Amino acid sequence: VSILLGAVLLLVRGVGLGPRAGAALAAAALIAFVVIARPSPSVLRAAAMGSVALLALVTGRRKQAMPALAAGVIALLAWSPGLAVDFGFVLSATATAGLIVIAPVGVDVLVGRGWPRAVAETVAVSVAAFAVTAPIVAAMAGTVSLVSICANILVAPVVGVITVAGAVTALIAGVSVPVAEVVVRVTQWPLWWLVTVAERGARLPGASIPVPSGPAGAAIVLGAVVALGVTLRRRGPRLVLAGIAIGVLVLWAPIWPSSLGRLV
Structure with a gap:
């Protein structure tokens, strides 16, 4: 979801549209994704978590992203309480939190050490996602x-x-x-x-x-x-x-x- 919405925002920026138009088109792309993939619990979960992750990456405001993540988790649990005991939901929420809290710090450290930003982002995202989800995977599998x-x-x-x-x-x-x-x-x-x-x-x-x-x-x-x-x-x-x-x-x-x- 983050990749799709990011591609939409890059396209919007490339053609010179404003942030409001970009937000509207990204929202439309998200709705289209949910409709095409069908609004099953896993799809809605991915849409919510991906949107929060993209919010953090685009705005660079991790303090706002964490409350948004918490609100998304609460809304999804209210809609489907069964997600509370679903490993997929726990992995999605935890991985998103890792991308918000840990990955940006890793990117800043690596870029400060002279790493190319693209490489730093790839490494930081992979390491952060693994670090926060490995204990859950161990408990599950x-x-x-x-x-x-x-x-x-x-x-x-x-x-x-x-x-x-x-x-x-x-x-x-x-x-x-x-x-x-x-x-x-x-x-x-x-x-x-x-x-x-x-x-x-x-x-x-x-x-x-x-x-x-x-x-x-x-x-x-x-x-x-x-x-x-x-x-x-x-x-x-x-x-x-x-x-x-x-x-x-x-x-x-x-x-x-x-x-x-x-x-x-």
Whole structure:
């Protein structure tokens, strides 16, 4: 949702429309997304959380984004109380909070150290999302992924293309399916890359480690995440870069031969 609304706002800014027009078009795009994807609980949850995340990224006002997130959570729970015991809802809300509170701080630190902003944002978002959701995933599934951050960084460049092209295809399909079939081909190679990274990453030895499920697993992973965060804060982003670089190389190693053959 954040990607779609962000694309709309970039388009609005590119054609020189004002902020009010941008807000109106973004709202229209959000409604269209909900209608096309159908207003199921998961879609409404994504719309609410994505809107809050985009609000934080666009305005840069984290103090306003957190009350907006809280209001969105309350409204969704009032509409569907069953979400209170839904892991998907907890993951969405927690990840959004991480993107609002943690990711911008990480971006500022990395940019201050000379990192390109695009790279800093990709790394900070991936790390923040993992840090806040890993304890919940551990409680839910009894596992912790050791490759998710690197995998997310590898596929980050294609996610926007897939999301926007897929949304445009869905809109066009309502008018002309043959035209939509042509447009959707834009996603062929990006989707292949995303699926390849996911499959190869999951097959790596030690890609995930088992932990106790339930509160015990959540507490163990939370403690590990906090300890790692303290270590990284003391030693600086260089350790982050080194760890990510090693992880990317490990993920890339099994992907490279088939990737080269496919592209050739």
